[in-house]
Amino acid sequence: MKKSALDYILKVRLPITLFVIALTFVITFYVSRQERDSVGYAPIQPINYSHKLHAGDMGIDCEYCHTGVSEGRYALVPSVNICMNCHTISRKDRPEIIKLTKYYESGEPVPWKRIHKVPEYAYFNHSVHVNTGIQCETCHGNISKMEVVSQVRSFTMTACLDCHRDPEKQLPYLKKVNKGPENCAACHR
Amino acid sequence: MKNGENKKTNNPEFWKSLKEYYNDPEVLKAKANEFADGVTDDFDPSEMSRVSRRKFLALLSASAAFTATACSDYRDKGDVVPYNVRPEGVLPGKANYYASTCSGCSQSCGILVKTREGRPIKIDGNSDHPVNKGKTCAIGQASILNLYDPERLQQPIIDKRKSSWKKADTEIISALKESMAEKKEIALITHQTDSQTEKKVLDDFVAAYPNTKIYTYELFDSGNRYDGWKKAYGVTPLPSIMWDKANVILSLDADFLGNEGNYIEAMRKYSSRRDAVNNASFNRFYIAEAGLSLTGMSADYRFRLSPDLQLEFILSLLNEIVSNDPAMRTKLNSAAFDLIFRNSLEKFAEKSGLDYGKLVNLVIDFKNNAGKSIVYAGDKLSPDVHYAVNLFNYVLGNNNLYDYKSVFTNRLELSDNKDLKNLVESMNNGMVGAVIHYDTNPVYHFPPELDYAAALKNVKTSITLSELPNESIAASYYAVPINHYLESWGDSNPRVGIYSLKQPVVAPIFGTRQKESILLTWIIGKTEAYSEDIYHSYLMENFKDSVYDKTDSAATFNHFWNTALHDGIISIDESARPPVDFDMANINLLKPSTASGGFTVILNKNYYLGDGRFSNNGWLQETPHPVTKVAWDNYASIAPNTAKTLGVEFGDFVRIKVDERNVDLPVVVQPGLIENFVSVELGYGRENSGEVANGVGFNVNVLLQFNGKSKWIINNAEVAKTGESYELVSTQEHHALDDESVKDFHKIRGIIKEGTVSEYKKNPGFIKEHDHELFGITRGHEYNDVKWAMSIDLNKCTSCSACITACNVENNIPVVGKDQVGRGREMHWIRLDRYYSGTPEEPKVSNQPMLCQHCDNAPCENVCPVNATNHSPDGLNQMVYNRCVGTRYCANNCPYKVRRFNFYDFRDHFADAYYQNDLTDLTNNPEVTVRSRGVMEKCTFCVQRIMEARSESIKDGRKLKGSDVQTACQQVCPADAIVFGDVNEEGSEIQKYREHELGYHVLEELYVKPNVTYIAKLRNTHSSEDV
C-alpha cells in the first residue's frame, strides 16, 4: 500500500517526538536532582577534614564537635579551638594541619562550605529532633564512612513531612515516638 | 512617446556628467544598477562562511549563557563560618542575658538585655530589681534602637571636620589648661545623675581644674517637689509612696502613672488595688487636673481644675476636714489654722465650677480613710502646692504611706535660674574659657531669655559630648561622640540602699568612648592616658570603697563584683534617717495665686520622647500618644468649647503668644480639658539632629520662661487662630463624641463593657446578664494538648503603650512614617483603642488593647485563596508569610481589623530606606521573619517564644506548661494586665481569668470564638451614684 503522509506522521514522527520528550524529561529529572533536593552535593572544603578518620576510625562522638545540636536550633560547626584541642600536638607536621594552625594563629575562622541547608523561611530546630532520640545518621547518612561529606537525604518539605507523618517507619530504633507537628507554624513562623 | 526615444532626442533637465547629457546608453544602464558592473563578481554566497551574522550572535549568546551558568555554582549554599575561638558561654543560636541599668530616663530601672551572637536585640526588666521588678516602659524598650542608629556620631568632629581622638584630646586638654592659666571659668553643664561614681568623676574634674563650675539642669525636673518637701521636712530625703496601701488617692495634676517619677513602680502598686479577679479591695482614685493625662484616663472621678486654683483646692479640702474634726485640728498651729480657715469649700466649688456634692464625697472618703489615703501633687505645680499637700498628708496621718524603706537619693543639685543667668553673662563678657556640654543639649533646652546660642559663640572652646548630632553639637567647636548606655560601664543609686550596675553588653560599635572615661582622660591630662578600661577600673575601685566595704561580705572583692554584675543589683541595708516633724513655720509662704485673664498654657513632657533625646527613634515617634492617638507630631490640645470660640478644628493652626514670644501649633480638640487652656508637649521641632527627628513637630521650647512660680505653667497667654492648617495624623480619629450615629456604639456593640464596683457587688453576673446562647453549624477544632489563650484586665491597663513597643522590638515591626500612618497603615500588631463616653466636657475614657484574637472560628482562615493562614492544633491562628500573595481578603474579614498589610517593603520605604541599612538590621530578632512587600502580618502570640519553650521542654524531658511562655506584651506590661497561658491546664491562671464572671469577649455575637478575654472595667464610684 502506498504510504500516506498521515501514516508517516503517526508511525515515525509521533513516536520519535514522544520518545525524545520522555527521554529529555527523565534525563533532566535525574541530572537535576542535586539542584532540586541537593542530594549528592559534595563540595570541596578548605581543609580536607575526613569524618571517616575522626568519627569512624577514632570514634569521636558527633556532639564533641557539633556542640549546639542538643541545645539550640543550630548544630554548629566546631570553631578552630576545638580542633586545636588535639591538633596543637597531634600530627602537627602534616600539611592540612599546618593549614589549620595558620587559621588558628591568624585569628581567622575556617570558611567551611555548607552542605546541608534548610531554607531560611523554615526555622529548623536541631535540639528538638536530637532530644527526641533521633540519631544523626538518620538524616545525614553514614557520615563516619565519608571522606568527603555529601548530602544523602533529600531536604525537601515532602521528605520532612514523610517522617513527621509516619515516624515509626523511618525511625525503627525508637521505642515510642510521637508524630511530628504538621502545622505550618511549627517550621514556617 | 516611448521613454527611450525621448531620451535620445531630449536632454535631461539635470545631469551629472557630459556623457549623461548626451544620453550615453552605457551610462544610462549603469544608473539602473546600484553597483557598477563586475564589482560583485567575487561575491558567491555559497562560498561564504556557514555562520551568518544571525547565527554568530546566537552562538555567542548561547555560549555566554553556558559559561555564566558554568561559572556560578548554583548548588553552592554559601559558607558556614564558625568562630575562631568561641567565647565562653556563647552558643550561636541561644540567647545570652546580661543585667544592666536602663538610661532611658532618670529612674534607672534594672534591665536584662537579651543578646544573640553578641549583639543586643531586646531589653527586658530585671525581676531582681526591687523597684521595677522585671518591667520596663515604652522608652526603655525602644531605646535599643538608638544603639543601632546609623546617624550616631562615630568619631570626634573638630570645627565640622572629622578628626581623631588624639587631636581632639590634645587640643581640648590644652584649651582647659589655657582657661586655668587665664583664670577663666570652665563651665560644665550636665543633667542630674544618680550615679555616685559619676559624681566622683565630676568632683575629680573640679579638683583637677579648679576654675570649673558645674551647672545642672533638666528640662523637666522635680525641683518644685523637693523644694516643697524641704520647706516641710527640712533636708530629709524624699520617700516613695506606698500606692498599694492607699484606699483613696487624690492626684493634683500628677501624671504618676504615665510620666512622672518611676511610673512602672507606681503602676504595679496602683493596679494591685484594681484587681477584680483576685478580689482586691478597690482604691478610689480622684484627680484634679487641667488637661487629660494618661493618669486622668484611669481616674474614677475627674475634676477639671486650672493649675492656679490647685492651692486653694487643697486648702479648702483641708479646711472642710479639720473644721469638723478636733483631733486633727490639734495638729495645726494657730497660724496655720487661721490661714486654712479662710478657704471655704462651698465657695470654692462655686468659684471653680466643680460639683459640690462630689467634693463633699471626696471629703467623706478622706475622713473615713485618714492614714490610709494620699494626696500627690504633680512635678509641674509650684512649691507652695507641694507644701500644702505635705501639710494635708501630715494632718490626716497619711505620712504612714511614705515608704521610708525606699527613699530617693539626692542627686546633683539643680542650678538656680540665677546661676544660669550668671553663666550666660560671664559667657558674653568673655569670662568663660571653655564650656563642656556633658551629654546635654542646652542650645535646645534653655529658655529663650538666656539666648544661650549667641552666648556660646563668645566662648573660645565649646565642647559637646553626645551620642547623636543635635543643636548643641551644631553650635560647638568640638563634637565628642560617647557610648550608648548598652556599651557603657556605670552604676546607679536610685534609692537609698539599692545599687544597680551597668555593664557593656557589646563593645563600642564605633570609635566612641564612654563619657566618664573622656573626662578621666582630661583629668589626667594626657591623651595616652585613655584605655578602654579606664572607667571600668575607676568604677571598681569606687565600688569597693563605697559599697563593698559597707557590706560585711565574706567573699573576695572580685567575687563580690562579679556577683554584682551577674545579678545587676546590690541591696544594702542603709536605713534612712527617721522622719522629722513637720515644719509649719513656712505656712506663711503660701500665697494663693490671682486668677489670670487670657489662656493658661501647660508645657508637658512628651510620653515617649522625654525631653527630646529620643526624637530620632522611629518606634517612639510612631507610638501614638496615649490620649489623642496622634503620632509624629506635637500639637496644642484645646477644649471643645474653647475651640468653637476660637473657630478652630482638628489640624488648624493657632498662634500662642506669651509676652514677646510666640509659636504656631496645630490644634487637637480634646474632650475633658478646662476652658481657656492649652496643653502642649515639648521635645519636638528638632534641627541638626537625625533624619527621623528633623522637622518633626514644632519647637515649643520658645515658651519656656524663668519667671513665675513654675517653669512649665504659663499664664496670660494669647491664643488666636492663624487661618492655616496642617495635616496631623492620628490612629484614631473616628467616632467623635458628637457624631450621633456612632455615639456610645462601643457600649451598644459590647466592645467595652463596664460597670461600677458597687454594681458588681450587688450583681456579680451583670456583665453576662444579656448573653445568649450562640451555636454554630460547623464542627470546631479539637484541642487535646495545649491551647493558648490570653486575658487582658481592663481595670489595670493604663494605656502606657509599653506593650506596643515591646511587640515592635520582639517582632521586627517596621516604622512606616507619617504619611503612611495617615493612611491607616501603621504596622503595630497590638494597638490601644480609646473610647469616650459621656459628654465632651466630662468624658469617661475607656482603653482597650486590641490584638489578634486567634479566633477558634476565624473568619480570616476560610477566605485565604492560597491557604496562607490556618489554625494550629494549639489554638493559634498561624500566618505563613511565604504563601501569602496579598489578596487582603483576610483583613477584609477580620472583625477586629488587626491584620496589617505590608503595602510597601516598609524597610526601604520610610524616608528613603532610613531603616534599611546594615547597622539597624542588627536589631532584628533572628527568630522572627522580616516581612517584605505584599504579605499580611499580625500578632502570632509570640509563636517564636512558644516554639522555644517547647524545645526547652523537650530538652528537659517534661511537658510544656503554659507558664513557660511569656509573650512580649505580657512580659513588659508594668500593670500586669496581660495574662497568657494554656487553658487546658488544670488550675492555670488563664483558666481563672477566662471563666471569671467579669470576663467577656469583644464582638462575641459574631461567633468567631475569640481567645482573648477582657475583664470588664469597674469604676469605683460612690454607690449613691449608681443608676
Added chain:
Amino acid sequence: MINKKNNRRKFLQVLTGSAIGIIAVKALPSGIFNRPKVHKGKFNIKIHSSAIPRNSKV
C-alpha cells in the same frame, strides 16, 4: 534539499552545544570558580571580656 541539510545542521549544532554546556557545568569541579567568601562583619560587634552574662557561673 538545501533546507533539509541546513535543518539537520541546526539540529546538530543545538544538540552538541547543549551537550557541551551540560557536561561543562556538571564536570567542572566546584572549587575552580569559587573562592571561599568569608563574610566579614562590617561593624565591631564584640563581647566585652569583663561583662558577666546571666549564664556564667559566678
